[in-house]
Amino acid sequence: MTAQAGSKDSFSVALFGKGGAGVVTAGEMLLAAAAQCGLYGLIIRAVGPQIRGGEAAALVRLGKVPVDCLDDRFDLLLGIGWKHAERLLPEISIDADSVVVTDPAQESVPESVLVSGAEIRELNMKELAETVSGGRANMVALGYVAALAGIPQDAIFQAIEKKLGHKGRDAVDISVEAAMLGFSKAEDLAPAEVADSGAKERWMISGNHATGLGALRGGIRFAAAYPITPATEVLEWLAPRLHDAGGTLSQAEDELASINMAIGASFGGVPSLTATSGPGLSLMIEGLGLAVCAEVPVVVVNVMRAGPSTGIPTKPEQSDFNAAIYGMHGDAPHIVVAPNSVSDCVYTTQWAVHLAEAMQVPVIVLSDQFLGQANVIADPIPAISFFTKRKLAEEVADDFERYAVTADGVSPMPIPGTPGGQYTADGLEHSRKATPSGTAADHTAQLDKRAGKIDSFDYGQHWAEIEGSGELAIVTWGSTTSMVREAMQRLPDKISENLKLIALRLLLPARPNEMAAALDGTKRVMVIEQNHTGQLYRFLRAWYDLPADVDTLHRPGPSVFRPGEIATKIEAWCSE
Amino acid sequence: MNAVAPCKFKASDYKSGTKPVWCPGCGDFHVFLGLIKAVAALGIRPEEIAVISGIGCSSRIPAYLNCYGFHGLHGRALPLATGLKVARPDLTVIAAGGDGDGFSIGGNHLIHACRRNVDLTYIVMDNEVYGMTKGQPSPTTAPDWDSKLAPGGSGIPPFHPLVVALASGANFVARAFSGDTKGTTKIVADAITHPGFSFVQILSPCVTFRPDQRNWKNKVHPAPVATTTDPAQAARRVMTDDGFNIGVLYKGSRESYAQTVEPNARSDRDLDEEFFV
Numbered sequence: 001m002t003a004q005a006g007s008k009d010s011f012s013v014a015l016f017g018k019g020g021a022g023v024v025t026a027g028e029m030l031l032a033a034a035a036q037c038g039l040y041g042l043i044i045r046a047v048g049p050q051i052r053g054g055e056a057a058a059l060v061r062l063g064k065v066p067v068d069c070l071d072d073r074f075d076l077l078l079g080i081g082w083k084h085a086e087r088l089l090p091e092i093s094i095d096a097d098s099v100v101v102t103d104p105a106q107e108s109v110p111e112s113v114l115v116s117g118a119e120i121r122e123l124n125m126k127e128l129a130e131t132v133s134g135g136r137a138n139m140v141a142l143g144y145v146a147a148l149a150g151i152p153q154d155a156i157f158q159a160i161e162k163k164l165g166h167k168g169r170d171a172v173d174i175s176v177e178a179a180m181l182g183f184s185k186a187e188d189l190a191p192a193e194v195a196d197s198g199a200k201e202r203w204m205i206s207g208n209h210a211t212g213l214g215a216l217r218g219g220i221r222f223a224a225a226y227p228i229t230p231a232t233e234v235l236e237w238l239a240p241r242l243h244d245a246g247g248t249l250s251q252a253e254d255e256l257a258s259i260n261m262a263i264g265a266s267f268g269g270v271p272s273l274t275a276t277s278g279p280g281l282s283l284m285i286e287g288l289g290l291a292v293c294a295e296v297p298v299v300v301v302n303v304m305r306a307g308p309s310t311g312i313p314t315k316p317e318q319s320d321f322n323a324a325i326y327g328m329h330g331d332a333p334h335i336v337v338a339p340n341s342v343s344d345c346v347y348t349t350q351w352a353v354h355l356a357e358a359m360q361v362p363v364i365v366l367s368d369q370f371l372g373q374a375n376v377i378a379d380p381i382p383a384i385s386f387f388t389k390r391k392l393a394e395e396v397a398d399d400f401e402r403y404a405v406t407a408d409g410v411s412p413m414p415i416p417g418t419p420g421g422q423y424t425a426d427g428l429e430h431s432r433k434a435t436p437s438g439t440a441a442d443h444t445a446q447l448d449k450r451a452g453k454i455d456s457f458d459y460g461q462h463w464a465e466i467e468g469s470g471e472l473a474i475v476t477w478g479s480t481t482s483m484v485r486e487a488m489q490r491l492p493d494k495i496s497e498n499l500k501l502i503a504l505r506l507l508l509p510a511r512p513n514e515m516a517a518a519l520d521g522t523k524r525v526m527v528i529e530q531n532h533t534g535q536l537y538r539f540l541r542a543w544y545d546l547p548a549d550v551d552t553l554h555r556p557g558p559s560v561f562r563p564g565e566i567a568t569k570i571e572a573w574c575s576e
Numbered sequence: 577m578n579a580v581a582p583c584k585f586k587a588s589d590y591k592s593g594t595k596p597v598w599c600p601g602c603g604d605f606h607v608f609l610g611l612i613k614a615v616a617a618l619g620i621r622p623e624e625i626a627v628i629s630g631i632g633c634s635s636r637i638p639a640y641l642n643c644y645g646f647h648g649l650h651g652r653a654l655p656l657a658t659g660l661k662v663a664r665p666d667l668t669v670i671a672a673g674g675d676g677d678g679f680s681i682g683g684n685h686l687i688h689a690c691r692r693n694v695d696l697t698y699i700v701m702d703n704e705v706y707g708m709t710k711g712q713p714s715p716t717t718a719p720d721w722d723s724k725l726a727p728g729g730s731g732i733p734p735f736h737p738l739v740v741a742l743a744s745g746a747n748f749v750a751r752a753f754s755g756d757t758k759g760t761t762k763i764v765a766d767a768i769t770h771p772g773f774s775f776v777q778i779l780s781p782c783v784t785f786r787p788d789q790r791n792w793k794n795k796v797h798p799a800p801v802a803t804t805t806d807p808a809q810a811a812r813r814v815m816t817d818d819g820f821n822i823g824v825l826y827k828g829s830r831e832s833y834a835q836t837v838e839p840n841a842r843s844d845r846d847l848d849e850e851f852f853v
Contacts, residue, residue, distance in 0.1 A: 035853040162853075203851035216847055222663045224655075241847065250662050253688035257655035260648065264628065264659030267646055268667070272659070290649050377853065416644040416660075416667050419623045422592075424638040424645030435594060436639065436647075 010063035011149050012071045014092045015141060017080035019053035022138035027058025028375070029142050029159040035202045035377040036155035040066045042342075042376045046088050047314065055084040057092065062149055066378060068341045068482035072564035074098055077118070078145060080125055080137050082107040091559060094118050101144065103137070128181045134170075135178035143182030153183060203378050207371035208233035210345035210381070211301055212241065215273050217346070217383055218353025220299065221247030222265035222272040224258035226280060229313040230369040231303035234275035255280040259287030262298045266291075267425055269392075269415030271357055275301040278320050279310065281364075282327070288362045289328040292450065294425040295403070295411070297356035297363075297390065301349065304368040306557040315558030316369035318478050321535035324364045325508050333451040335363040336508035340465060340481035342376045347384065348505060351462060354386040359410055359453050366507065370479045370560050396420035402434040405445055409453025454509050463506040463514055470498035471523040472574065475540065477504045480530055480561055487566035495574050507536070510543035524549040526573055528566060532556040587612040590622055592642045597633070603754035603780030603789075604634050607701050610752070610760030610778075611670070612641070617765055625668045628657040630682060632674040633708050634701035634780065651681030654689040654698065661694050662833070668768060672699040676706045679715040679735050686737070686775075690744035693772040695832040699764065700737065700775075701754070703782035703789060711785035737777055742811045742826060747772030749810060749826040753796040754780040759822060766824055772832040779820070792820070799823035 013030065015023040024045050031041045039062050046057040059074075061067050073093045078101040079085060089112055094100065096117035102109050103125045114120075123144055125137035139160075146156050156179055164171045205213075211234045215223070223242055225235040239249045247270070252258035255276055262272040276284060281302045291298045304320045306312035324336045335355050339348035345367060352363040393400065393412035402423040404411045414421025423434040429446060431437040465481070468488070472495075476484045481503040488496055502518050519525070525546050527537040534554040540546060553569050555561075590612040598604050615625060625643040629635035631650035638645025644667075648656045657671040671689075678686055678700045689698065704721075706712040712725045715735035722728055741749050748770040752760040760778060767774035779796065781789035799821040804810050810826035 032853055202853045204853045205851050209851075213847055213851075222659065224659060248662050250658065252655065253684055256652060257658075257685055257688070260652040260655035261659030261662070263648070264646070264656035264661075265663035266659075267656075268626075268660045268664035270663040272663070286649055287652070294646070294648075380848065380852070383848075414644075416626045416664065417623055419621075422623055422642055422644050424641075424647055426639070426647045427649060428647060 009065055010061055010067055010071060012074045013060045013062075013076045013078070013145055013149070014074045015058040015060070015078050015080070015145070016082070016085055016088065016092070017056060017138065018083050019050070019056055021056070021080045022136060023056055023080060023141075024058045025163070026138040026142040027060045029156070029163055030060055030146055030149070030151075031062070031375065031377060032162060032204060033146055033151050033155040033159035034062045034149065035204060036158050037151055038200045039064065040202075040377045042067050042070070042374055044070065044370070044374050046091055048084070048087055055087055057088045059092070068376065069486060070560065070562060072562040076101065076145060076148060077113065078141050079103070079109070080106070080141060082110055085110050086112065089113065101141075123182070123185055125182070129178050131181070132174055132177045134174045136175070139175045139178035140182035143179035144186045146179070147183045147186035153180070156183070201380060203380050204375055205342065205378060205381075206233065206373060206375045207339070207342040207345040207367055208303065208373065209237045210342060211275070211349045211365070211367060211372070212237040213381075214346040214349030215299070215353060216241060216245060218350040219271045219357070220273045220353055221245065222262065222270045223247075223249040224252050224261035224265075224272070224274045225249055226252045226255050226258045226276065228277045228280045230305055230372050231275040231277045231280070231301065233372070234301055234303065255283035256287065259284035259298070259300065263287060263291050263294075263296050266296050266298050267416070269390075271297065271353055273299040273301065273353070275303065277303050277305050277313070278307045278323070281320060281323055285323070285327040288334065288364070289330060289332050290427045291362040292328065292332040292334050293427050293429070295360040295413070295450070296425060297360050299349070299352050299356050299363050299365065301365040301367060303372040304366060312558045314369065316479060316560060317531055317557035318366070318368060318480065318529050319531035319535065319556065320366060321507065321529075321531065321539070324366055325539060331447055331451070333454045334361055334508065335359070335454065335506070336366060337363060337506055338366040338478040338504065339371060340478060340503045340505060342371055342374050343378045343381050345371060346381045350384065350386070354388060355457070357390045358388040359457060360390065360413060361454060366478060368479050393421050394418065401432040403430060403432045403446060403449070405432060405449050408456060409449045459506055459511065463504070463511045464518065465501070465503040465505065466518050467501040468496070468499055470500050471521060472498055473500040473502055473519060473522045473525045474528055474570070475502045475504065475525055475536070476528040477507060477536055478529075480528055483561040483563050483566055484528055486563035487570060490563060490567045491570060495571065499570070504536075510539075512544050515544050519547070523547055524551070526551045526553060526570065528553045530555065530557060530561060585616045585619060585622070587616045590615055590642050592640055594639050596640050597636055599784045601783040602633070603703065603782070604637070604701050606754040606757050607634070607699065607760060607778050607780055608637060608640060610754070610757050610764055611699070613757070613761040614765035614768065615668070617761065618768060620668050624666070625670065626660055628660065628669065628671045629653050630673045630677040631708070632677045632706070634672065634674040635677055637672050651677055652685065653677065654682060654685040657696050658689060658692065658694050661696055665695070670697045670699065670768070672701070674707070675700060675702040675704060675716045676714040679737055683715070687740065687744045690741050690746040690773055690775065693745060693747055693830050693833050695771055695773070697764070697767045697774045697776065700777050701780040702737070702777050703780050703786060704734070705782050705785045707782045707785055736815065738775070738814045738825065739811050741775040742807045742814070745830065746775045747828040747830045747832070748774035748824070750774075750776045750824040751822055752776055752778045753792065753822050754778055755793045756796070756822065763824060770827060772828065772830050795820045796822050799825060803827050805829065
């Protein structure tokens with residue numbers, strides 16, 4: 001591994017090529033090969049707006065320790081060609097310490113790359129590939145980059161076998177041969193330090209698949225689906241697996257239908273979910289209010305992209321916070337949670353199902369495009385279990401009241417088929433007996449009950465991840481947590497020793513008491529998030545007692561925060 | 577869910593006892609009567625039935641029944657009912673509502689519910705007006721019907737729900753008249769029994785905002801032809817009739833959506849296994 005200005009323990013590679021050149025495939029193989037020899041890593045796919053063709057980049061970061069975000073810069077930029085490179089280069093920061101690999105037979109290296117002062121190396125990728133019948137330049141690139149990263153040949157073979165094995169022996173052999181041609185060109189240049197060769201049991205997983213896994217582990221057995229970027233993979237992953245688990249997935253005609261299908265299935269006693277992104281969430285908001293009023297559990301995963309409106313569908317932003325918190329009309333208490341890493345999508349989604357079922361309430365999970373579509377090498381994510389199930393009315397007495405006011409605010413729910421439990425779930429305000437009611441007494445009693453069950457619930461330690469201690473605290477949420485964590489590791493000891501991280505997993509309801517305890521002894525707070533208006537910051541101001549000295553770092557997408565950007569800001573803040 | 581043999585139920589066993597909000601003389605009282613007589617005749621246990629509705633006068637019907645019910649959002653009865661039936665195929669699921677709810681705000685769901693063909697029965701109490709909001713034109717209102725919102729008439733020709741249902745793949749299409757309780761009972765029972773998506777338009781007069789509809793009882797007549805299994809023939813008939821043909825107009829033989837699912841095909845699948853590198 002090379003030691004650079006960014007993280008000392010990681011190696012960042014950008015592979016660029018026109019659509020169809022296979023840079024994403026090569027990047028995924030590189031990651032898989034790294035995993036074979038005990039490394040961690042992450043890959044982001046950057047593409048233009050076209051459906052097929054056009055330019056693409058695979059942004060890969062390998063590390064000896066788990067990596068959950070991109071580094072500030074790339075150690076290596078390899079272009080199989082450079083056509084339309086200017087569309088994606090702004091996302092790929094290189095400098096005089098970087099190496100750029102170019103094919104002399106293709107377009108010349110763009111001016112913006114040359115001005116970086118990076119070392120330019122030539123590699124005849126196309127020509128070398130053509131010496132192997134059916135060989136492709138992306139495999140030559142894979143071999144070359146893997147050698148530079150210190151990945152041994154065996155690991156590359158295994159990665160190719162795993163990815164192409166289903167295409168037959170020839171396909172594997174051709175790719176291996178091409179990769180070895182690239183490997184041999186870089187052997188002499190390879191860093192002395194070789195990757196950890198101890199084979200480890202590791203997972204490769206994307207946040208969207210992790211979300212699906214969390215949903216299934218949590219007991220989801222019905223999903224309604226309307227395709228939307230960047231959430232579709234949650235639903236596509238679930239479709240066959242739900243079926244195998246004895247559940248069903250139904251494709252809806254629109255998001256209005258998908259939220260209502262999920263509510264209908266859950267009314268029938270089957271834990272239900274749908275996944276969407278900003279525009280779909282907006283359409284589902286009326287349905288979420290119905291689930292609040294009728295007290296039907298349902299989980300909506302919102303994989304955020306840059307907004308408003310259609311926005312930037314393939315890029316992340318943490319800007320649906322307000323919509324998730326405040327979107328519904330009326331006083332509509334509900335739950336909003338956010339995973340804080342790709343791996344945490346499993347846990348947080350499972351927890352969301354648990355909360356929805358335990359409290360008979362809708363839960364919104366705020367993931368984002370970065371978390372959802374990044375693939376990481378991670379340690380296997382252990383299964384956890386929650387014991388609380390939906391409180392059902394299985395034996396129903398004559399004086400049964402569906403919306404009885406109980407000590408914990410959760411009323412036993414009869415599911416259709418239960419004799420004597422018949423009631424009409426309603427979006428109209430209702431009495432305890434579920435009959436429509438417009439009286440002040442019933443309205444107040446039900447509002448109190450619906451708010452109380454959420455407020456009095458025991459969220460345990462799961463409401464936030466709290467790391468470190470000191471007089472300074474960073475409050476953040478969602479995907480930004482990974483960048484903040486890494487930034488904190490890079491800060492000088494005299495700062496990091498006095499710095500605490502509070503990453504909120506539970507965004508709604510507010511937990512002012514827990515926060516007060518977490519902030520005990522804290523003199524200054526900085527709130528970090530990726531949106532234009534500081535949505536979490538404003539929410540904290542309204543609901544939490546914070547120290548007088550609160551600063552904020554917030555900026556919109558489409559580019560994600562880099563650790564260095566955050567570290568610089570924190571350092572300046574500390575010296576104020 | 578419970579494999580209990582059909583029992584003897586009286587129609588009154590399906591009444592919750594809640595007093596309807598409907599105006600005296602509203603056609604929906606008779607639709608309600610037809611529905612409870614139909615499920616009583618079929619011997620379906622009250623707790624095995626779920627009646628799902630949207631918003632509007634007729635959408636209040638679930639609360640008047642001693643069945644499970646969901647009075648949901650305006651226009652969204654069909655997706656709510658679809659989710660329930662797909663997740664719980666053991667239940668008898670009936671969606672019900674009015675012409676504004678089903679053909680205007682919920683129109684897209686009608687098309688796709690017909691196409692999807694989940695084993696549901698959808699009853700639309702059509703009075704050609706928005707009654708709950710006190711008299712605005714709906715998709716089935718004649719173009720010259722005068723109202724505050726559309727003085728002199730909307731000028732828009734009415735929507736033809738039965739043709740849309742046929743074109744979209746509904747497996748059972750019928751028209752009933754609320755004033756004919758006996759006929760309504762028979763048609764609704766037939767619709768519930770028929771597999772797949774069954775669509776029943778019930779002409780149900782609004783005596784308050786459309787007093788002219790009191791005359792419907794003199795206009796309706798049994799369909800002069802037998803039920804067809806040819807959707808094109810059925811569509812031609814309903815497009816050219818006077819709108820008052822009563823009866824089961826079409827019965828198809830499509831397999832219903834829920835039947836294509838085979839649960840537990842591979843329930844032993846290890847979810848974690850696929851993630852290992």
